[in-house]
Amino acid sequence: MTTLQTHQAVELWSVTRRYGTGEHSVTALDDVSVKFAPASFTAVMGPSGSGKSTLLHCAAGLDRATGGKVLIDGVDLTPLPEKALTRLRRDRVGFVFQSFNLVAALSAEQNVELPLRLAGRRAAPGQVAAVLAEVGLADRARHRPGELSGGQQQRVAIARALVTGPAVLFADEPTGALDNASSREVLRLLRTAVDRHAQTVVMVTxxxxxxxxxxxxxxLADGRIVDELREPSGAEQIAARMAHLETGAEQ
Incomplete structure (x- = not known):
């Protein structure tokens, strides 16, 4: 694996993703170039069908781009065979899903430890307990997902995503299935991961x-990045930008 010199956690260079062929093909991403710096928190928004999830999946190496290239932690994913790509995702990428994706038969601590076990690694003494404590679940280590609330399950999922020390954590609608209080707690944890642990977070919402x-x-709109807000002043400013995009999409 050749490592390129980079100061970015993730880079997309002219990434295109098409599904299907010929006249039935659909372009989900259209020549997208974007960088995600270390210790940054980026939200990705757009109307339904704008390419948000495709961007996330291509950036995470879960889906291969049709054109262009993706780099994670300086490594170009384009030439990697499937085994090497799987190994890189396991070692350098964390992923949090809306549906939690925990293993029902395993306890919270076993779910958190799972990525390490799949990588053939042993957790360091106290490593799993520490990451569960970080998400406020030190007293729920032996509980299975069915014994936890939705918010607690998502916090286990965040702990699982962080335990390997990934270059980037991707979150796909991580608060979509949660109530307001649980959503706030999950977002606080993601923000803390960036501010306290220099984690890079990319979140579709x-x-x-x-x-x-x-x-x-x-x-995003029609598979392209069409606008950007840096240091947004609040939800009202973001909602106004989204309303403008959705109005334009309907015209």
């Missing part, structure tokens, strides 16, 4: 309140 926790908000 439809919620301006969630996006307001980010340092930067990217707006």
């Amino acid at each position: 439809h919620d301006p309140l969630a996006a307001a926790h980010a340092d930067r908000v990217l707006f």
